[in-house]
Amino acid sequence: MLEIEMTVNGELQKVGINPKDRLLDVLRDTLRLTGAKEGCSGEGECGACTVIMDGQAVNSCLVLAFQARGRHIITIEGLEEKGELDRLQQAFIDQGAVQCGYCTPGMIMSAKALLMNNPYPSEAEIRTAIAGNLCRCTGYIKIINAIRQAAEEKVRNLTPACGSGGPT
Structure with a gap:
């Protein structure tokens, strides 16, 4: 197990990961942010798992979790502000x-x-x-x-x- 830190929706997160874990899995299974979906069996073909990493849209099924170390991630859950939709x-x-x-x-x-x-x-x-x-x-x-x-x-x-x- 590796421990990484990343900022998700403005909050610093420390998570334990396996080297083969994908960002999508960490977001959904560890952080319980289930907005990003897996629609194409992790092939990066559908975009259902898209999140923003350091200002760029990425398919989170193609990003290994350790690649998110020190990065800023925004998920669909992070767009709401003060109870208001973006x-x-x-x-x-x-x-x-x-x-x-x-x-x-x-x-x-x-x-x-x-x-x-x-x-x-x-x-x-x-x-x-x-x-x-x-x-x-x-x-x-x-x-x-x-x-x-x-x-x-x-x-x-x-x-x-x-x-x-x-x-x-």
């Missing part, structure tokens, strides 16, 4: 982008990584960011619309309203 989570609900829900956490995490690194993505950039996430329930249009809505809401929240004292 604007991206809310946009998925608003746009009807949540179907069966199995792929949704991974899809949201890929989109969140995109918006963290590129707050104003084009449709082509959105499509590229979620290309590694499979959804068997939708045609992706509602998902793309949800990501676009979240990006637009960020722009609206950053733009001062008329008469607010900001530039006109």
Whole structure:
């Protein structure tokens, strides 16, 4: 057994791992963060296990747990703030982008990584960011619309309203 430290959803975690443990297994089985799912038998083909590691979307089924030592991990559970859904989570609900829900956490995490690194993505950039996430329930249009809505809401929240004292 090895002991590693990593920051998960803003909290330092010390966990005992076996050298062959995957990040997905540590998140789900040790830390009980079950949002990331295994949909493709650990082949990195479906994106259901996507988490954000040091600002980048990664398939947690392909990351050995020891590779997460000293890293900052964000899971779907870490997006909620003060009991409120992240604007991206809310946009998925608003746009009807949540179907069966199995792929949704991974899809949201890929989109969140995109918006963290590129707050104003084009449709082509959105499509590229979620290309590694499979959804068997939708045609992706509602998902793309949800990501676009979240990006637009960020722009609206950053733009001062008329008469607010900001530039006109």
